[in-house]
Amino acid sequence: MRAHALTVVRGPRTVLRNLEFAVPPGQITGLLGPSGCGKSTLMRAIVGTQAKVSGTLEVLGRPAGDASLRSRIGYVTQAPSIYDDLTVRQNLDYFAAILDPGRSAAARRRQHVTQAIADVDLADHADALAGNLSGGQRNRVSLAVALLGTPELLVLDEPTVGLDPVLRRDLWDLFHRIAADRGTTILVSSHVMDEAERCHRLLLLREGELLADDTPDALRRRNDTATVEDAFLHLVDTANALQETAR
Numbered sequence: 001m002r003a004h005a006l007t008v009v010r011g012p013r014t015v016l017r018n019l020e021f022a023v024p025p026g027q028i029t030g031l032l033g034p035s036g037c038g039k040s041t042l043m044r045a046i047v048g049t050q051a052k053v054s055g056t057l058e059v060l061g062r063p064a065g066d067a068s069l070r071s072r073i074g075y076v077t078q079a080p081s082i083y084d085d086l087t088v089r090q091n092l093d094y095f096a097a098i099l100d101p102g103r104s105a106a107a108r109r110r111q112h113v114t115q116a117i118a119d120v121d122l123a124d125h126a127d128a129l130a131g132n133l134s135g136g137q138r139n140r141v142s143l144a145v146a147l148l149g150t151p152e153l154l155v156l157d158e159p160t161v162g163l164d165p166v167l168r169r170d171l172w173d174l175f176h177r178i179a180a181d182r183g184t185t186i187l188v189s190s191h192v193m194d195e196a197e198r199c200h201r202l203l204l205l206r207e208g209e210l211l212a213d214d215t216p217d218a219l220r221r222r223n224d225t226a227t228v229e230d231a232f233l234h235l236v237d238t239a240n241a242l243q244e245t246a247r
């Protein structure tokens, strides 16, 4: 994935300004930054649901939003889009039937559904109504839906919000397994800096501008800090100081 002079305007505001970055395939790239910095907007631009995008944005070798990308990208938004009155398995059966329709595909669909449920560790809840699950469990059903088509690119908008530490760790282990075993490219947003350390690469956003595009290691080294969080704060302070002197 590659962005050049990527700018997004929402209403009266320029929400993303002149972004230049590349996301390498088969790795986990974290999109980090404070609330309101533009993470969700960038993800929407990548999956092709954001209006008023200018510059170039190439995703899996195609322009973002290209119809051929639809089946190649799995996208999980912050609001789980699942049916409360269906069980976990019924939800997945429903989306599997859309992705891979026809009677002849039934056995394959069943296998994919069972695999996706196991991937997100919900086998014990497969027959529970989605409406009766906890917030974290519902998020994982959404993730399972996104995994169904074995997407080449997974775009995950704050998938660990509201999860306890054990589940957060398990989900990050799952992301690493998916990237390593399937070669899936994963773009995952978070505003929790300790999650940054788990990514192969990081894009640090602040007020719609890119502060850094690097590995966690290089960020710590370059800023001479012990954690990515401290490196980020250092970069923010430097950017603020530059802004002050420019005034």
Ligand SMILES: Nc1ncnc2c1ncn2[C@@H]1O[C@H](COP(=O)(O)OP(=O)(O)OP(=O)(O)O)[C@@H](O)[C@H]1O
Residues within 6 Å of the ligand: 010, 011, 012, 013, 015, 033, 034, 035, 036, 037, 038, 039, 040, 041, 042, 191
């Ligand atoms: N419809 C809109 N019109 C104008 N501005 C908007 C609109 N929607 C969002 N914004 C602004 O765009 C900016 C980026 O929003 P975005 O949702 O991308 O941030 P975010 O980094 O994902 O935040 P969070 O972590 O809180 O989800 C925010 O400052 C927000 O106020």
